[in-house]
Amino acid sequence: MKKGWLVLCSAFLIMLSACGSTPAAKGQSGSAEKIEELEVHFIDVGQGDATLVKCGGQAMLIDAGENDKGVLVQNYLRKQGVKALDYLIVTHPDSDHCGGADVIITKYDIGTVIMPNYSKDTASYRDVVRALDYKHYQVTEPKVGDYYRLGDAGFTIIAPNKDDYGDEANNYSVGILLEHGDKKFVFTGDAEEEAEKDMIDSGMDLSADVLKAGHHGSRTASTDDFVAMVHPEYAVISCGEDNEYGHPHAATLNTFRGLGIKVFRTDEQGSLIALSDGSTITWNASPSDTWKAGEPVGTGSGKKAEQGMKEITYILNTKTKKFHRLSCDSLPTENRNDSTQSREEIIAQGYAPCGRCNP
Ligand SMILES: [Zn+2]
Ligand SMILES: [Zn+2]
Structure with missing residues (x-):
């Protein structure tokens, strides 16, 4: 009888303490202090x-x-x-x-x-x-x-x-x-x-x-x-x-x-x-599901002029029809054209990447 009461009592205490402390294991409402968003x-x-x-x-x-x-x-x-x-x-x-x-x-x-x-x-x-x-x-x-x-x-x-x-x-x-x-x-x-x-x-x-x-x-x-x-x-x-x-x-x-x-x-x-x-x-949005890759814009686009000053992308040799990275150590001194076009555009014009700098 006395023992049974003790068991009941301790069970009650466990319940109480379980109520008092929020269940830390359960995700966001955990006991960790709230942090600024x-x-x-x-x-x-x-x-x-x-x-x-x-x-x-x-x-x-x-x-x-x-x-x-x-x-x-x-x-x-x-x-x-x-x-x-x-x-x-x-x-x-x-x-x-x-x-x-x-x-x-x-x-x-x-x-x-x-x-x-x-x-x-x-x-x-x-x-x-x-x-x-x-x-x-x-x-x-x-x-x-x-x-x-x-x-x-x-x-x-x-x-x-x-x-x-x-x-x-x-x-x-x-x-x-x-x-x-x-x-x-x-x-x-x-x-x-x-x-x-x-x-x-x-x-x-x-x-x-x-x-x-x-x-x-x-x-x-x-x-x-x-x-x-x-x-x-x-x-x-x-x-x-x-x-x-x-x-x-x-x-x-x-x-x-x-x-x-x-x-x-x-x-x-x-x-x-x-x-x-x-x-x-x-x-603030759902992920995009288009998986649509961009397409390089052709040279005739008016968008280019509208974007103003462009940076040099590659150095072309108009004679050998090779194109180079700006850092290449065999840049042409003659027949040089500093391009602002993309790699794809340059290749489309018949240029091949330089074998040294692999642009
Ligand atoms: Zn950059
Ligand atoms: Zn960038």
Whole structure:
């Protein structure tokens, strides 16, 4: 009798204590302290990149689109209530990433400006440097492994892993792993195959829920090994509608599709917003299901003129009908034509890739 009462009593106590502490094992409502929501805005800047990250009253901008997109990005930030930036990352000096940064640097107070130690002698890049001088801002060089806080989130530098990638501006891109609770995002700017390989070889844990596809979905990035290592649930491609480079390339889309990765695209869906509570990510749109690769635009297109100054893509030898990377050590001195066209367009005109630089 007495024993039975004890058993009953302790059973009651166990019930009580079970009620008092919320079941930690059961997902989101777990006992872990609630963290501030993370917002990641992949801003539609046409052909280029600009990503706003907000958490707990802090904000970071990764790239600012082309020269003519600075004001668009500024307006986007204003609508989001961003008054100052804790961080600005300019992944690399190409104009589709750094172009609008001069406007942002001039208009906003910025805590830390992170840029790779690689410069380009272009008007876009000179404007960025001029704006930094005007604001007396020092540039912080990205060091792989360095960690920065952003509200209840934080990010680690994962690239560049080398000081010297020759003239391959894309490979100097600053890469970061953004973490928020259990959720992770990887951003790699325009890093291509060589830089992706260096990230893999660094031995860091690159697994993430969201991969911002490198180089606008170009086949020169998102290599099988890299995508397999990140193994994201979602990939986001930032590129312009009907862009002349044919981004995203079919090879990249096939890689994602083959691994069951859901794809979002700014060219089809406009600005994309991911919200994380630390255990779940929700989006402002459903993934794209077109799997439609871009097509390089022909030379006669009026779009080209409208986009203004273009960057040199390859060096042609009009006599030998070979084309070279800008870094090739056997560039022609005569019969040279500095092309701004895509690889596909150049090949379509009967040019063959140089055997030395394998463009
Ligand atoms: Zn780019
Ligand atoms: Zn680039």
